[in-house]
Amino acid sequence: MRYTKDHKLRTRRRIVEQSARGLRTHGAQGVGLADLMRMAGLTHGGFYCHFESRDELVAEAVIYGMDQTVKSWLDRFSQIPPERRCEAIIDDYLTAKHRDNPGKGCVLPALAADIARGGLDVRRAFATGLEQMIDVIAIASPSRAGSSQRETAIAILAMLMGIVSLARACADRELSDEILASGRDAMRRHFVQAH
Amino acid sequence: MRYTKDHKLRTRRRIVEQSARGLRTHGAQGVGLADLMRMAGLTHGGFYCHFESRDELVAEAVIYGMDQTVKSWLDRFSQIPPERRCEAIIDDYLTAKHRDNPGKGCVLPALAADIARGGLDVRRAFATGLEQMIDVIAIASPSRAGSSQRETAIAILAMLMGIVSLARACADRELSDEILASGRDAMRRHFVQAH
DNA sequence: TGTACATCAGTGAACGCGCGTTCACTGATGTAC
DNA sequence: TGTACATCAGTGAACGCGCGTTCACTGATGTAC
Numbered sequence: 001m002r003y004t005k006d007h008k009l010r011t012r013r014r015i016v017e018q019s020a021r022g023l024r025t026h027g028a029q030g031v032g033l034a035d036l037m038r039m040a041g042l043t044h045g046g047f048y049c050h051f052e053s054r055d056e057l058v059a060e061a062v063i064y065g066m067d068q069t070v071k072s073w074l075d076r077f078s079q080i081p082p083e084r085r086c087e088a089i090i091d092d093y094l095t096a097k098h099r100d101n102p103g104k105g106c107v108l109p110a111l112a113a114d115i116a117r118g119g120l121d122v123r124r125a126f127a128t129g130l131e132q133m134i135d136v137i138a139i140a141s142p143s144r145a146g147s148s149q150r151e152t153a154i155a156i157l158a159m160l161m162g163i164v165s166l167a168r169a170c171a172d173r174e175l176s177d178e179i180l181a182s183g184r185d186a187m188r189r190h191f192v193q194a195h
Numbered sequence: 196m197r198y199t200k201d202h203k204l205r206t207r208r209r210i211v212e213q214s215a216r217g218l219r220t221h222g223a224q225g226v227g228l229a230d231l232m233r234m235a236g237l238t239h240g241g242f243y244c245h246f247e248s249r250d251e252l253v254a255e256a257v258i259y260g261m262d263q264t265v266k267s268w269l270d271r272f273s274q275i276p277p278e279r280r281c282e283a284i285i286d287d288y289l290t291a292k293h294r295d296n297p298g299k300g301c302v303l304p305a306l307a308a309d310i311a312r313g314g315l316d317v318r319r320a321f322a323t324g325l326e327q328m329i330d331v332i333a334i335a336s337p338s339r340a341g342s343s344q345r346e347t348a349i350a351i352l353a354m355l356m357g358i359v360s361l362a363r364a365c366a367d368r369e370l371s372d373e374i375l376a377s378g379r380d381a382m383r384r385h386f387v388q389a390h
Numbered sequence: 391t392g393t394a395c396a397t398c399a400g401t402g403a404a405c406g407c408g409c410g411t412t413c414a415c416t417g418a419t420g421t422a423c
Numbered sequence: 424t425g426t427a428c429a430t431c432a433g434t435g436a437a438c439g440c441g442c443g444t445t446c447a448c449t450g451a452t453g454t455a456c
Contacts, residue, residue, distance in 0.1 A: 004453085008399070027312055029224045032442060046400040047444085054443065102311070108361070113308045116297070116363035117222055123366030130365060147384065154361075154374055155381035159350070162357025166303070166349075168311035170325060171318030179349055186350035189342065190385050199420085203432070227409060241433040242411085249410065 012050045015040040020061040020068070025103035028058055028114035028122075055118070059125040062115060065107040066129030073136050085140035086156070087192045093160045094184045099167045099176070108133075108161035109168065133157060142193040156191055159183070207245045210235040215256040215263070220298035223253055223309035223317075250313070254320040257310060260302040261324030268331050280335035281351070282387045288355045289379045294362045294371070303328075303356035304363065328352060337388045351386055354378070 018039035022031045033054060034044040051057045076092065077085050092098070093106065102110045107129070115126045137153035144152070163183030170176040213234035217226045228249060229239040246252045271287065272280050287293070288301065297305045302324070310321045333348035358378030365371040 011399075027224065027309065029222065030312060033444090034442085042399095043401055044443090045402055045446090049399055108357075110308060112360040112364045113305060114222065116360070117225060120366055123364060127365040127367040127370055130361065131370065147380065151377040151381060154377040155354070155358075155385075158357030158361055158374070158378055159354045160357070161360065162303075162353030162355070163350075165307040165311070165356065165360070166325065166353055169307045169318060170322040171315055172322040175322055175326065179353070182346040182349040183353055185342065186346060190350075206432075228411090229409085237432095238434055239410090240413090240435055244432055 008050075011040070011042070015042070015047075015050060016057070016060050016064050019057055020065040020107075021103040023058060023061050024065060024105065024107065024110035028111055028118065033057075055121060058118065059122045062107055062111065062122055063125045063129055065111075066126075066133060069106050070129075070132050070136050073133075073140075077136075077140065082140070083193065086137075086142060087188065089137065089140060089156075090160070090184060090187045090191065094163055094180050094187070096177070096180065099164055099180060102168065106161065106164070108157065109164040112161065130157075142191060152191065156187070159187055163187075203245075206235070206237070210237070210242075210245055211252070211255050211259050214252055215260040215302075216298040218253060218256050219260060219300065219302065219305035223306055223313065228252075250316060253313065254317045257302055257306065257317055258320045258324055260306075261321075261328060264301050265324075265327050265331050268328075268335075272331075272335065277335070278388065281332075281337060282383065284332065284335060285351075285355070285379060285382045285386065289358055289375050289382070291372070291375065294359055294375060297363065301356065301359070303352065304359040307356065325352075337386060347386065351382070354382055358382075 015037065019036045022036050022039050025031070033047050036057070037044045037047055047057075051060075073089060076088055080088050098105045107126075112126075115122050134150060134153045134157065137156050138149040141149040141152040141156060143149055163179060167176045167179045167183075170179065210232065214231045217231050217234050220226070228242050231252070232239045232242055242252075246255075268284060271283055275283050293300045302321075307321075310317050329345060329348045329352065332351050333344040336344040336347040336351060338344055339347070358374060362371045362374045362378075365374065
C-alpha cells in the first residue's frame with residue numbers, strides 16, 4: 001500500500017466536503033463530476049478511485065451536510081442557556097446570509113426536492129440525517145400541553161426550511177426580505193417561550 | 196393563416212399543462228423537451244413553434260401551476276364558511292395523496308429550489324404567483340393581535356410547503372407519515388381559530 | 391542507510407448517450423378565384 | 424359550389440455539447456532487501 005491510508009481518506013473527505021457545497025449551490029443535477037472534482041483540487045478521472053457512482057457521492061454529501069448543520073447547532077447550544085436556544089436557531093437560520101449562500105447553508109431548503117426524486121440510498125441518508133436534526137431541535141423546543149417536543153421540532157424544521165426556500169425563489173428582493181422577516185416574527189411568536 | 200388561431204393556442208396550452216405536470220414530477224432539470232412534448236401528444240421538433248426556449252416553457256409552467264393552486268383554493272373557499280377555510284386548506288395540502296403526487300400538486304414543494312437556481316424570468320414568474328397565493332391565503336388567515344393576515348399567510352405557506360418537502364424526501368415511510376401528521380397538528384394548533 | 395521494485399491515487403483521452411436547438415420538409419386546412 | 428394555391432403547425436433527422444463512466448497510463452511514495 002502506497003500513500004498512507006490517511007491520505008486517501010483525507011482526499012475522499014475533501015471531495016465529499018466540496019461536493020456538499022457544490023451540490024447545495026447548484027442542485028443535485030446542476031453540477032457535473034468534473035466540476036465537483038475540480039473543487040476538491042482533482043481531475044474527474046480519479047473519481048472512481050473513491051466512489052462507486054455519482055449517486056453514492058450525492059448520498060454521502062447529503063449525510064455530511066446534515067451532520068454539519070447538527071454539529072453547528074450543538075455548538076451553538078453549548079454557548080447559550082436552554083431557554084434561548086430555540087430563538088438562537090431561528091435567528092441564525094432565517095438570515096439574508098443563509099438565504100444568499102446555499103452552498104454553506106442547510107441541506108433542507110437546498111436539496112430536499114432533489115432528494116425526494118433521488119434513489120433509495122439518498123433518501124435513506126436523508127431520513128437518518130433528519131432524525132438527528134429532529135432530535136437536536138427537540139432539545140431546544142418549548143414544551144407545551146398537547147404537543148410533544150418532537151412534534152414541535154418537526155414543525156420548526158418544516159417552517160425554517162419553507163421560509164428559506166420561498167425567500168430564495170423570489171426574484172423580488174423586497175418580497176424575499178419580507179418573507180424572511182415575517183417568517184422570523186411568526187416563528188418567534190409561536191415557538192419562543194416568553195421569559 | 197392556416198388552422199384557426201384557436202388551434203395553436205389550445206396546443207400551446209396543452210404543452211404548458213402537461214409540462215407543468217412533468218416538471219413538478221421530475222424537477223426542472225429532470226425531464227427533457229422530447230418527453231414533455233410527448234406528454235402533450237407531439238414530437239419534440241415542433242417545440243419552437245410555440246416557445247423561444249426551454250426556460251420560457253418552465254416559466255410558463257410555473258405560472259400555470261401556481262394559478263391552478265390559487266384557483267383550487269378559491270373554489271374551495273366558495274364551498275366553505277370563512278372560519279373553516281384555513282383548516283380546509285391545511286387538511287387538503289397535508290395529505291398522503293398530495294405528498295405522493297407531486298405532478299398534480301403544488302408548485303412550491305416541487306420546484307421552489309429549482310426556481311431559486313433558475314433565470315430571472317422564472318423567478319419573476321414565481322414571485323408574481325407567490326403574491327397571489329399569499330393574497331388568497333391571507334383571506335383565510337386568522338386575525339390576531341401583533342401580526343397581520345399577510346404575515347400569517349406567509350408563515351402558513353412556508354410551513355405547508357416545508358412539511359410536504361420533508362415528507363417527500365424521507366425514504367422512511369413511517370417518519371414521512373409522522374411528519375405529515377405532526378405538521379397538520381401543529382398547523383391546526385397555531386393557525387386554526389377555535390370555534 | 392541506500393537502492394530497486396511494487397503499489398495505487400490520480401491523470402487525461404476516449405466512449406456512448408441524451409440533451410436543447412436547428413432545419414428542410416410535409417400535409418392538413420383556410421383563402422382566393 | 425368546386426378547385427388551385429398559400430400558409431404554417433408539426434415531423435423527424437441532424438448538430439454540437441456536456442455528461443457519467445471507462446481505461447491505459449504515470450509518477451510519487453511505501454516496502455523489501
